[in-house]
Amino acid sequence: DVKVTQSSRYLVKRTGEKVFLECVQDMDHENMFWYRQDPGLGLRLIYFSYDVKMKEKGDIPEGYSVSREKKERFSLILESASTNQTSMYLCASSILGMIREKLFFGSGTQLSVL
Amino acid sequence: GESVGLHLPTLSVQEGDNSIxxxxxxxxxxxxxxxxxxxxxxxPQFIIDIRSNMDKRQGQRxxxxxxxxxxxxxxxxxxxQPGDSAVYFCAESPQGGSYIPTFxxxxxxxVHP
Structure with a gap:
């Protein structure tokens, strides 16, 4: 089974801190994604990557950046955390050529910015 | 069903009933x-998919x-079944462009026992 692992289940940070959310997948998938999930708003795409060192903006990239130095790892960076970035963050991966099909998700990181 | 607004639509059913x-x-x-x-x-975990050239697709239950x-x-x-209790998302994906699905x-x- 595909495993997508997010490094932290819960994270509490202070306003202005630089925050790193890490995600690792073990199935050699080319595509990786970062979503944020807020109650009643569903999943909104922040960034995605279809290859090492490649990144594309999603629907809500403002305030975020990403890094993909290795195929299996995709990091989400909050340069200066703000309270409106308190949310559940979900990482996902999928196979090249199937970018829209069957995303495999991690269990999420609940980030609280105080 | 899914709708605008911040409240999550909720469907309550009895165990054994059919849900839509x-x-x-x-x-x-x-x-x-x-x-x-x-x-x-x-x-989220994949349940089932369908392409636009189909009207219906069946899986297990x-x-x-x-x-x-x-x-x-x-x-x-x-x-x-009680194990079906969860949040369900639909996602749509356009032909062309980035193909990235929108949830x-x-x-x-x-599900009430």
Whole structure:
């Protein structure tokens, strides 16, 4: 089974801190994604990557950046955390050529910015 | 079904009943649709998909119906079980462009024993 692992289940940070959310997948998938999930708003795409060192903006990239130095790892960076970035963050991966099909998700990181 | 606003639509059913979760999609160019199930404390998990050249697709205890005329998608769960309690998301994906799927807001299914 595909495993997508997010490094932290819960994270509490202070306003202005630089925050790193890490995600690792073990199935050699080319595509990786970062979503944020807020109650009643569903999943909104922040960034995605279809290859090492490649990144594309999603629907809500403002305030975020990403890094993909290795195929299996995709990091989400909050340069200066703000309270409106308190949310559940979900990482996902999928196979090249199937970018829209069957995303495999991690269990999420609940980030609280105080 | 899925709708505008910040409140998560909720569907409550009795164990053993059939459940129908609805989803209205917005993009006429969408030609691929997926249903995901998200249990408490977990990430969403793929349930079933359907392409626009089909009206119906069946899986194990689940059926997805697609009505392209009114841009409506539904997920039917037969003989609903307590383990089906979760938030269900539909996702639509357009032909062309980035192909990245857009997720709906979700529907919470509560199954009462």
């Amino acid at each position: 979760i609805n989803c209205a999609y917005s993009n006429s160019a969408s030609d691929y649709f997926i249903w995901y199930k998200q249990e408490s404390g977990k990430g 689940v059926t997805v119906l697609l009505n392209k005329t009114v841009k409506h998608l539904s997920l039917q769960i037969a003989a609903t 709906g807001r979700g529907t919470s299914l509560i």
